[in-house]
Amino acid sequence: MASEAAGVAPARRSSGYQIVLVSLLSLNFGIVFFDRQALNVLMPFVQPELSLTNTQIGIIAGGLSFTWALAAFGIGKLSDTLGNRKLLLVLATLAFSLCSFLTGIASSFALLLGARLLMGAAEGGVMPISHAMIATEVSPERRGMAMGIGQNLGSNLLGSFLAPVVLIAFAEAFGWRSAFFLAGVPGIISAFVIWFMLDEPAAPPKPADDADRMSILDALKVRNIWICVAMGVLLVAFFVITWAFLPLYLAQTRGFDETTMSWIIGTLGISATIGSFAISGISDKIGRKPVMIAMPFIAVLLPLAALFFNGSALALAAIFFVGWGVVGIFPLYMATIPSESVDARHHATVLGLAMGSCEILGGVLGPPIAGSLNDAFGMDTFLWVMIGLAVVAGLIATGLKETAPAKVRKRT
Known part of the structure; x- marks a missing residue:
């Protein structure tokens, strides 16, 4: 395993600044996911008005994942090259907020798809840059939990819990288009807060020559990288398929009203919010591997309960809570394990690879196939x-x- 010792480890700032950094990046990614999840949770309102088929719903979800993936590859690499991560993060945040407004004015499948393609392109670079900043600034012994909080806490508290509850209530009161206008405002505020409160992180040493650079093929030769990519393809497909179809399934097939459905779906956000601390923190203590093995098997409880459990909505939500704990390992295979497996100079490159591959293969192909x-x-x-x-x-x-x-220290 390559480590920071292979290059010159960047100097880290105070613990107080590390907390502020992780908190703001987590909040920002939460706003990203609030926008991304808005269409999924509002689909029971959008589908009848635009006469969308399940296949078209899958294409929309997959299209956003496709442009998200391309941006993750490109912007992650660009941030390594330019070394100006804060500026790129702020620009991406402003862009995805504007795309939420575009979604709200879409009047056909084609226009809705176009708005979501643009949103994916804007959002895709946010997480690779955020994780690269955390990897540079946060102490290694707290890296797993910091990356878990950065990726999971805000995204699930805002995107997976508050989005279903708030947006559905807002859509019932003012219409689904107004809900998208509401979703776009927080990102603009977040961009200005990041610009004024965060510093540009210290850039890691640049490769001395071409032989010292890491290509995508070089990264895939590292065992942990390709395993993380393979797991990511499968689990991102699991994630995106869930959000694309589970709200519709609960409302149309299982017969829950929209409000009850929104609270059941909101349970997923509570589960993943707790997992952002618990799962990543446990992996810091007992190791990444046992957690990565156990959680996918626990995730099987969620689809099994949706298929066969006929008890109360509260009990169904409790089973969903346990099964959705798998989201707690997403930062591990997307960021923590890849960044611990290569030199610090290549962090954003491998993070862009891990996240981009997950989205372009799992997120893009999964929903259209499942919809068909x-x-x-x-x-x-x-x-x-x-x-x-x-x-x-x-x-x-x-x-x-x-x-x-x-x-690793105990083993060596």
């Missing part, structure tokens, strides 16, 4: 797809090499 299967075989087909994705991801995780600093 739903149209062909019934609305519950996507749940069986989710079960298969989770099981295979858990099996692949058994090939990981441990990278948690505490476990």
Whole structure:
């Protein structure tokens, strides 16, 4: 495993600044996900008005993932090259906020797809840059939890919990288009806060020559990188398929009213919010590998409950809470393990690879395939797809090499 010792470890700022950095980046990514999840949770309102099929819903979700992936590749690499991560982060935040307004004025499938493609392009670079900043500024022994908080806390508290509850209530009162206008405002505020409160992180040493640079192919030769990419493809497909179809399934197939459905879906946000501390923090203590193996198998509980559990909405939400804990490992395979497996000079490159591959293969292909299967075989087909994705991801995780600093020090 390559480590920061392979290059010159960048000087880190005070603990207080590290807390402010992680908090603001987590809040910003939460606003990103609030915008991204808005269409999923509002789809019961949007689908009838625009006459969308399940296949078209899947194409919209996959299209956003496609441009998100391209941006993750390109902007992650660009931030390594230019070394000006804060400016790129602020520009991306402003751009995705404007795309939320475009979604609100879409009047057809084509216009809605175009607005979401633009939003994906704007949002895709946010997380690679954020994780690269955390990797540079936060102490290694707290890196797992910091990355978990940066990626999961705000995104799930705002995007997965508050978005269903707030946006559905707002749409019922003022219409779904107004809800998208509401979703675009916080990002503009966040961009200005980041610009004035955060400093440009110290750039890691640049490669001395071409032989010292890391290409995408070089990164994929690292065992942990390609395993993280493979797991990411499967689990991002699991994630995006869930959000694309589960709200519709609960409302149309299971017969829950929109308000009850919004609270059941909101449970996913509470689960992932807690997981942002618990799962990543546990991996700092017991190691990344055991957590990465266990959580995908636990995730199978969610689609099984949606298929077969006929108890109360509260009990169903409790099972969803447990199953959705798998989101707690997303920062591990997207950021923590890749950044612990290569030199600090290549962090944004491998983070862009990990996140971009997950989105372009899992996020892009998963929803259209699941939507087509739903149209062909019934609305519950996507749940069986989710079960298969989770099981295979858990099996692949058994090939990981441990990278948690505490476990590596004990081993050596």
